[in-house]
Amino acid sequence: MSALTFTLKQRTDQRVDMSPLVSQKMVDMELPEIGAIELQNGKSKVRVDQLFKISGSDAQNIVIENSFGKLDFIGRELGGGNIRVEGDVGAYLGMGMKSGTIEVTGNTDIYPACEMANGVLTINGNAGDFLAGALPGNRQGMKGGTVIVKGNVGDRAGDHMRRGVLLIEGNVGDYCGSRMVAGTIAVLGETGRYLGYAMNRGTLLLWNKPQLSVGFNDCGSHTLAFLPMLLASFKKFNSKFSEIDIFNRVQRYGGDVSAKGRGEILLKL
Amino acid sequence: MLTKLTGGIVYDPANGVNGKQQDIFIEDGRIIKKPSKDAKVDKEYKIKDKVVMAGAIDLHTHIGGGKGNIARMLMPENHRLDAVAHTDITRAGTGHAMPSTFTTGYRYAEMGYTAAFEPAVLPVNARQAHMEMADVPILDKGGYVMLGSDDYLLRMMTAKKDQQAINDYVAWTIRAAQGVGIKVVNAGGISAFKFNQRKLDLDEKNSHYDVSPREILKSLATAVKELGIKHPLHVHGSNLGIPGNIETTLNSIEGVEGLPMHLTHVQFHSYGTEGDFKFSSGAAQIAEAVNKNKNISLDVGQIMFGQTVTASGDNMRQYANHGFARPNKWVCMDIECDAGCGLLPFKYRDQNFVNALQWAIGLEIFLLVDDPWRIFLTTDHPNGAPFTSYPHLIRLLMDKSFRNDMLATLHPEAQKMTTLASIDREYSLEEIAILTRAGAAKITGLVNRGALGDGDWADITVYTENKDREKMFSKPDFVFKNGELVVKKGKIEKVTWGTTHVVRPDYDASVEKNLEKYFSRYMTMKMGNFKISDDELTEDGRGSITVHPTVGGKV
Numbered sequence: 001m002s003a004l005t006f007t008l009k010q011r012t013d014q015r016v017d018m019s020p021l022v023s024q025k026m027v028d029m030e031l032p033e034i035g036a037i038e039l040q041n042g043k044s045k046v047r048v049d050q051l052f053k054i055s056g057s058d059a060q061n062i063v064i065e066n067s068f069g070k071l072d073f074i075g076r077e078l079g080g081g082n083i084r085v086e087g088d089v090g091a092y093l094g095m096g097m098k099s100g101t102i103e104v105t106g107n108t109d110i111y112p113a114c115e116m117a118n119g120v121l122t123i124n125g126n127a128g129d130f131l132a133g134a135l136p137g138n139r140q141g142m143k144g145g146t147v148i149v150k151g152n153v154g155d156r157a158g159d160h161m162r163r164g165v166l167l168i169e170g171n172v173g174d175y176c177g178s179r180m181v182a183g184t185i186a187v188l189g190e191t192g193r194y195l196g197y198a199m200n201r202g203t204l205l206l207w208n209k210p211q212l213s214v215g216f217n218d219c220g221s222h223t224l225a226f227l228p229m230l231l232a233s234f235k236k237f238n239s240k241f242s243e244i245d246i247f248n249r250v251q252r253y254g255g256d257v258s259a260k261g262r263g264e265i266l267l268k269l
Numbered sequence: 270m271l272t273k274l275t276g277g278i279v280y281d282p283a284n285g286v287n288g289k290q291q292d293i294f295i296e297d298g299r300i301i302k303k304p305s306k307d308a309k310v311d312k313e314y315k316i317k318d319k320v321v322m323a324g325a326i327d328l329h330t331h332i333g334g335g336k337g338n339i340a341r342m343l344m345p346e347n348h349r350l351d352a353v354a355h356t357d358i359t360r361a362g363t364g365h366a367m368p369s370t371f372t373t374g375y376r377y378a379e380m381g382y383t384a385a386f387e388p389a390v391l392p393v394n395a396r397q398a399h400m401e402m403a404d405v406p407i408l409d410k411g412g413y414v415m416l417g418s419d420d421y422l423l424r425m426m427t428a429k430k431d432q433q434a435i436n437d438y439v440a441w442t443i444r445a446a447q448g449v450g451i452k453v454v455n456a457g458g459i460s461a462f463k464f465n466q467r468k469l470d471l472d473e474k475n476s477h478y479d480v481s482p483r484e485i486l487k488s489l490a491t492a493v494k495e496l497g498i499k500h501p502l503h504v505h506g507s508n509l510g511i512p513g514n515i516e517t518t519l520n521s522i523e524g525v526e527g528l529p530m531h532l533t534h535v536q537f538h539s540y541g542t543e544g545d546f547k548f549s550s551g552a553a554q555i556a557e558a559v560n561k562n563k564n565i566s567l568d569v570g571q572i573m574f575g576q577t578v579t580a581s582g583d584n585m586r587q588y589a590n591h592g593f594a595r596p597n598k599w600v601c602m603d604i605e606c607d608a609g610c611g612l613l614p615f616k617y618r619d620q621n622f623v624n625a626l627q628w629a630i631g632l633e634i635f636l637l638v639d640d641p642w643r644i645f646l647t648t649d650h651p652n653g654a655p656f657t658s659y660p661h662l663i664r665l666l667m668d669k670s671f672r673n674d675m676l677a678t679l680h681p682e683a684q685k686m687t688t689l690a691s692i693d694r695e696y697s698l699e700e701i702a703i704l705t706r707a708g709a710a711k712i713t714g715l716v717n718r719g720a721l722g723d724g725d726w727a728d729i730t731v732y733t734e735n736k737d738r739e740k741m742f743s744k745p746d747f748v749f750k751n752g753e754l755v756v757k758k759g760k761i762e763k764v765t766w767g768t769t770h771v772v773r774p775d776y777d778a779s780v781e782k783n784l785e786k787y788f789s790r791y792m793t794m795k796m797g798n799f800k801i802s803d804d805e806l807t808e809d810g811r812g813s814i815t816v817h818p819t820v821g822g823k824v
Binding site: 135136137138139 | 342343597
């Protein structure tokens, strides 16, 4: 069976809610039925076959071609299977995703991996603000799974993050790890200002010296036995993180004391 | 324009009509007796064998005032689950626990309600509360002005000012804040919280003012009586939610010494300390006391299972309960030394012993209080449950087997602690009409509302008889507001705007002399700005004011 492929015919002026196009909702559908699904487009509704050329049949492997930055909610609450997106995507990529994989070749808008629960999400371009964050007002962001970003990330990465791993190959913006409950964020590039702002628990693993905020205290250099295991667990991903040298020596900074203060920033020595 | 409703079965307890088939004529927004023979009927609704009642009145529901907005801000996740799209005549909004103002009006009307009263209007926030209620379509509204923890009153009581001075202050405040009644919340306790007291029993003194809740209740209840305000002092008692608070509630009943008093959301004040979990039902004792003391009326504050938000002026008790907030976020605040405010999202769960027993206690109170004219149907929206659960509650009251089926699914220990299963009473349609219409209009002092007699305003609800009372009461066939058809088959047909009910007892104008000084020295606004003029409620072109008489007073 070939992958179920949606090729965008032309770009819309208004944003499109793509949440119905996930494997678990289309698994028993014939192509005409899928074409008849209505998507919210701005304030009107539009049929899938008006927007996309549809081919293939395997709902477990979905490909979205010609994608652009107004396709929101791709892979929302994905329950399994793979989604590959060629091009940019809109906001809320993989929101609440439960399992499976999503790979995007381009960039994303805000809130990628928002409240994601499990699975692997790979962004080959840049990710927008609030990567792996919580919806406004909610208390917990990403709750599990792995997010790999090969480009740069906007502000507030890991806001309210609860569990899981963010692997960022590029730079991150300001407020990385803000209000973090727990989880791990690893950044190969540079970090912005207010790193770990109001962080409760969790780990920020860095390769470059950050600009520390006043809520963090130097706890000295350490040899941590868990680091080689953690780093080895990244080997399985298609990412620069699978090629890094294993190390166990880090400088540790604890904070943010303006919040619970049990978070840590680990800087490779 | 003459409208005729033909052939309905009318339940109008205010006029002693109980299930009689009769026609109703409406002219110029009011119900009239049979018109003269040559009068032409412009519009006739054939409603043969359908149940006709006055529009329902909710006398205790939090639909206005700052806490509503804080609740909305606090719970965006609750709105996301219940987005309401606009139609050609209605506006968009969000719903569930604390709906947007427009959605509140539409949903109430779609259940056959035509009036709702906000029970916690802080005088200093009254303007905002009225503005917010001005955005609630269709419904009539009104507010109970909250006193009892305000600095000015407590200072007066510390200084042992005479009752007349307090009466003047109360009358002045209800006029300035455009209220229809006086409410007291945890008398003196909201203030005491700010002086680091974390509980305040009925006879415990507020440490700063040296005044006890009992004295405040007595003083305010006397003021309400002497001023002739028809709605009795609306009391949210001390010690809300604490096991054993039944004693406090019974003492409060005894403490007002026969003065009229309305105990609100009594379910939260009827807890004993028996049983393995030291939490038990005090419903039987409350009902006995209420049956015996004819000066007491009450509304229940029934809880329903599911997500809601508790919104209360009682910051002392809200603070004490903040650990139960679910989702875990909450707000407690002081409001300009006038009162306080506490909000915490709450999820009542049927497999939780305490919640399950709370549910049963509320129903026990409903079923054990004999006089339907002194008990009212509320969930203390949104504290016990959103108001949209009323039809379900009505079914629980009217259908014993349904009630017992529901009971059987609850936490087993809670089932053992309640006598609910052994209570055979089922409410009749007439009694429901009393609880939600005639009685509610009477206790709030409304003239020509909640009744279907000659000269009454034509607020009318028409239901199709259905054994499943939940279905019946959730979707009326027709709802008329002031004679205009506003709801058809449970959907909004036309959007109108209700009036604001107020009372205006007399007071000695010299009361302003001291108040002016006080406002200038201590408050964030001048006295002149504190007073809400009639124009503010009416100048938008859709609001209006209806002044109701005081006992022995003129309008």
